[in-house]
Amino acid sequence: MATAYGPDTRDHKGSGTRGHTGQGAGPQGQVPVKHFLPAALRAPLEARSWRELLYVLLSLPLSTAMFVFAITMTSVSAGLLITFIGIPLLAVGLAACRGFGVLERARARGLLKLDVAEPVRVRGKSGGPMSWIGAVLKSGVSWRHLLYALLHFPWAVFTFCVSVTFWSYGLAALTYPLWHWVFPVFAGINGLQLYGDRTHAEYLDSPVELAATSAVGLVLVLVSPWIVRGLVSVDRLMVSGLLGPSALSARVTELESDRGVVVDTAAADLRRIERDLHDGAQARLVALAMDLGLAKEKLTDDPEAAARMVDEAHGEVKVALQELRDLARGIHPAVLTDRGLDAALSAIASRCTVPVTVEVDLDARPAQAIEGIAYFTVSELLQNVSKHARATRATVDVWRTSDRLMLQVTDNGRGGASAAAGSGLAGLTERLDAVDGVLVVHSPAGGPTTVTAELPWRG
Structure with a gap:
């Protein structure tokens, strides 16, 4: 629901950027890996590039098998639809396509590091074979697996040809100075023939030509991983879009x-x-x-x-x-019901052990449930400031941006707060997530700490 946020996500004029930061070091606290080579030069040496190439190489035979099976299954089933056999045969074929989907998700998880959730299993209402057949035929997931088998084959052929061509030509040209001696020894010619007709032939045999060929090969080797990476990005979309659970199913699971x-x-x-x-x-x-x-x-x-x-x-x-x-x-405080967030948060701030500045910039009141969650979120965050932050001052900012209610609590304490599992901030994150809200923590060691909460407005 939310992207990355920094400690300052608003302009204090009512417009804001969706985000949240908070008391807890998440991924922002991880130390980035330092590389001596730029990404363009180290790409051919990275394991990711070779995993993606292996994915492309395996895609051709697997997609061919899936495509042949899908075409055969649908053709035979369609021809037998005038009899009773065609319907169960089509259901079995769709179930087999879902089996191919399990393999494809595992391959994407292992080689592309793309983790796609398993779709909901097909279950008949009565448990009998006819109920199962009806559930398979009515399942949109099953038909999306069939569509994947049909669409992925031509794309796999294209990516295989492009990837193998660039990698093979690049590696061959890069190493040409090492194996160009094969031509005069075994073929009786000076080198790799670049051009030739009845009267004239041009060979790559001089030191300058060998160096130029190797340089061209180096360029191709450096470019090939990025070409493959761009190609498999389409595979990522196809796997996640066609082989994963539907948006409705994922939403039901989330709810x-x-x-x-x-x-x-x-x-x-x-x-x-x-x-x-x-x-x-x-x-x-x-x-x-x-x-x-x-x-x-x-x-x-x-x-x-x-x-x-x-x-x-x-x-x-x-x-x-x-x-x-x-x-x-x-x-539920009476002041919140009677006078809104501004007065209620000011009352919380007056009981905090450190001076707190409260700024509420709202032209209307959100839904009562959202208002209550916002109140208790700020209350818990200020309690954390009082008990753990060792701060000398704190600020509370509340504003609206589009259809979202934004809260931001900042203190100048020691930092190092965490939203890891088991902490109070983790529980607060779960509460906000239950209403499609978000909590982001930005708390480097030494401070300052900024926690930004984002809630739906629902006014």
């Missing part, structure tokens, strides 16, 4: 995962509320009831002691009320 996160989060919140009530206000009210009972017993015998106990109980009532207010604020 199912998000629903699980929402359910788990709601259950955790309920357990927290129950624990806070049991250990806090409930226990305090029980003790208050006991104290008032004792004061009632002493009221006639020792009025002064009873008055002291009532006074202490009055103080306990105030503490219990404050705990209940804090608990209610943790569920």
Whole structure:
């Protein structure tokens, strides 16, 4: 949903760039590998280039087999459709094409480092053979596998010819000075014939011509990996687009995962509320009831002691009320409902242990659910600043860009925060992801830390 973000993703005038950074070192914290040669020169030596060439070489025989099978299967099935045999034969053929898809995804995963998810398996509703046949024939994934088998063959022939031509000519020309002696020894000619007719022939045999041929070969060798890389990019699109799950299926899987996160989060919140009530206000009210009972017993015998106990109980009532207010604020603060994000975030900032500057630039209010998630996101981030950042100041910026609500919390603390699994930021990331939101963390060692959250507006 979001791309890469830096620590400054807005112009403070309402326009912004979708992004997020946050307290946690993700891929941005990885140390880049240093190379002594530029990419154009080291490409022929990289394992990636040879894996891609191997992929192209294997594509021709495999695609030929898939194409022949697909053509034969569809032709025979179409011819037998007037009988009952054609329908199950077509279903079996489509299932076999899905089997070829498993091989192609494995080949792309191993040689192209392209990880394509398995599509949903075909299952009949009743479990019988006729139900399975109907499910296979109605499955769009099955027909996309057949389309891949038909389309990939001509492309595999083209990529094979181009790749083998460039690589073979390049390597042959580059090494020509090493094997040009073969021609005068075994063929009786001076060298590789460049031109010839009945009256004249031109051979590559002089030192200058040998050097020029080798130079041309070097250029071809340097160019060949990039040509192959451009060709296999089309293969990547075909594999991911035709052999992977459909967009609808992927979206359903994502929503199912998000629903699980929402359910788990709601259950955790309920357990927290129950624990806070049991250990806090409930226990305090029980003790208050006991104290008032004792004061009632002493009221006639020792009025002064009873008055002291009532006074202490009055103080306990105030503490219990404050705990209940804090608990209610943790569920959903009234100031957020009444006055919106600006006032609610200012209230959070006033309770932070470091000075916080809040800037909210919104011309309207988002949906209540999104507003609540934004409030609790900023609340948790400011708690992290108070507990872990060792910062002396922090800023909170909220703005809208297109149909997205953007939040950015920055502090000048020690940095090094992480959104790795098991951390509080990881849980926050899951909560935002459940509503199609995004959280990005930018927190280099030594600081500063910037966390940017992106939420749908849904106003």
